[in-house]
Amino acid sequence: MIEAKNISKSFGKKLVFDNADISVADGSICGLVGINGAGKSTLLRIIAGVLTADGGTVTVDGEPIYENKRVKRGLMFISDDPYFDFDINGEKLGKFFSVMYDMDGKVFGHYVEKFSLDLKKPLRNLSKGLKRQIFIAVALACRPKILLLDEAFDGLDPLARLEFKRGIIELQESGSTVVISSHSLRELEDICDSFILIDRNTVKVCGKIEDALDNIFKLQLVFKDGMTKDAFVAAMTAGGEGVPSGADGADAVPFECLRFDTLGRVVTAVLRGDKNTVMTKIDGLQPIVADEIPMDFEDYFIEEVRRADGEGR
Amino acid sequence: MDNGKRSVYLTIVSDIKRQVALGLLQNGDKLPSCRELALERGVNPNTVQRAYGELEAAGVIYTVPKKGVYVGGGKVSIAALARERLAELKSGGLTKAELSEIIAELYGNDTEGTI
Numbered sequence: 001m002i003e004a005k006n007i008s009k010s011f012g013k014k015l016v017f018d019n020a021d022i023s024v025a026d027g028s029i030c031g032l033v034g035i036n037g038a039g040k041s042t043l044l045r046i047i048a049g050v051l052t053a054d055g056g057t058v059t060v061d062g063e064p065i066y067e068n069k070r071v072k073r074g075l076m077f078i079s080d081d082p083y084f085d086f087d088i089n090g091e092k093l094g095k096f097f098s099v100m101y102d103m104d105g106k107v108f109g110h111y112v113e114k115f116s117l118d119l120k121k122p123l124r125n126l127s128k129g130l131k132r133q134i135f136i137a138v139a140l141a142c143r144p145k146i147l148l149l150d151e152a153f154d155g156l157d158p159l160a161r162l163e164f165k166r167g168i169i170e171l172q173e174s175g176s177t178v179v180i181s182s183h184s185l186r187e188l189e190d191i192c193d194s195f196i197l198i199d200r201n202t203v204k205v206c207g208k209i210e211d212a213l214d215n216i217f218k219l220q221l222v223f224k225d226g227m228t229k230d231a232f233v234a235a236m237t238a239g240g241e242g243v244p245s246g247a248d249g250a251d252a253v254p255f256e257c258l259r260f261d262t263l264g265r266v267v268t269a270v271l272r273g274d275k276n277t278v279m280t281k282i283d284g285l286q287p288i289v290a291d292e293i294p295m296d297f298e299d300y301f302i303e304e305v306r307r308a309d310g311e312g313r
Numbered sequence: 314m315d316n317g318k319r320s321v322y323l324t325i326v327s328d329i330k331r332q333v334a335l336g337l338l339q340n341g342d343k344l345p346s347c348r349e350l351a352l353e354r355g356v357n358p359n360t361v362q363r364a365y366g367e368l369e370a371a372g373v374i375y376t377v378p379k380k381g382v383y384v385g386g387g388k389v390s391i392a393a394l395a396r397e398r399l400a401e402l403k404s405g406g407l408t409k410a411e412l413s414e415i416i417a418e419l420y421g422n423d424t425e426g427t428i
Contacts, residue, residue, distance in 0.1 A: 029357060161355070162355045163355075164355075165355030165356070166352050166355050169351055169352055169355065169356075169357065169358065170352070172357075173348070173358075189320055189321075190320070190321045190354075190355070190356040190357065190360060191355065191356055191357050192357060193357050193359045210359075210363065220404065291404040293404070294320075294323065296320050297320075
């Protein structure tokens with residue numbers, strides 16, 4: 001279990017994190033998302049113990065990670081732009097990492113073959129994607145308990161991506177925890193079970209992708225006499241304490257209207273709440289059309305980040 | 314609906330429903346395990362589990378603990394599948410007139426309605 005509590009971090013005057021909390025369960029594949037410059041790499045570096053946070057604690061299985069050699073042996077971090085020695089080639093890189101990690105030569109060989117890698121060529125002469133493939137082969141062969149990947153799929157061809165994803169799943173099956181930052185949300189949705197969303201200098205959401213997508217939905221509505229956002233929200237929140245909630249009070253999700261765009265009489269609304277309750281209420285308004293449009297993780301991300309921005313983005 | 318953008322979860326559900334409806338998968342056929350399918354497609358086993366869960370709830374497949382996942386129930390018909398697809402296309406803006414035209418084109422104009 002990776003846990004961070006009340007993390008704060010600034011670089012000079014630039015504030016990156018203020019009171020951020022995360023928790024990643026063992027054996028989880030966790031996607032780390034946020035807009036450019038949100039602090040994804042910084043968070044990974046803090047978890048890896050490369051940077052220390054200005055305040056707060058980061059622990060792995062209850063132990064602080066910073067300068068903790070024992071914990072770090074089981075943790076591997078592949079940065080966005082991994083450093084390597086000028087003359088190093090794939091073979092030497094493998095040897096270098098096997099000094100620090102308990103590397104499995106057979107697994108390394110397997111991926112070298114899968115990716116058709118030339119281990120004799122100096123890394124500096126390889127393309128971005130090929131360099132990445134070598135590092136991936138090394139990472140998967142090291143079988144770390146915790147694998148942190150920054151911009152994991154960047155520059156990889158589709159075949160290499162698939163092979164890499166298979167490798168991540170096999171690693172997870174052996175009990176490892178994987179944290180991946182990426183902008184390829186489509187891919188993250190497929191491979192991850194949980195996610196961390198960084199926004200406005202903090203961790204905005206940290207939880208299961210399934211839960212996040214279950215309570216948010218996009219509808220296309222047409223009302224006979226048109227509808228304004230205010231009238232709609234008023235109608236939806238009318239009655240009781242004004243908030244439709246789930247049948248069992250504990251799991252109730254407060255109703256929220258995240259988006260309400262009108263184009264002529266057609267309304268595109270993004271709503272959060274207990275779906276059944278909301279749909280029943282909408283039925284009561286007697287719309288001519290009420291269709292649900294499927295939402296994926298990418299749509300979710302856009303809605304979450306846009307909402308925080310007001311109408312700005 | 315743009316197929317490339319759909320989540321793997323929905324793709325698995327609709328693929329299997331389709332294959333059952335078209336008779337490519339028949340009652341009693343064994344499906345790959347969650348793990349096998351997850352590894353094949355490079356997706357989280359939970360995602361496959363969720364898709365299988367939905368298919369099981371819909372009566373398309375059933376699980377025999379410790380043995381595997383099998384096609385069964387046979388509640389999916391081509392008609393139900395067509396209905397589902399059409400509902401999707403309708404919300405995408407397909408009009409009745411357009412649909413009639415397509416039907417006329419595919420089935421010919423005779424009112425018997427056979428191919």
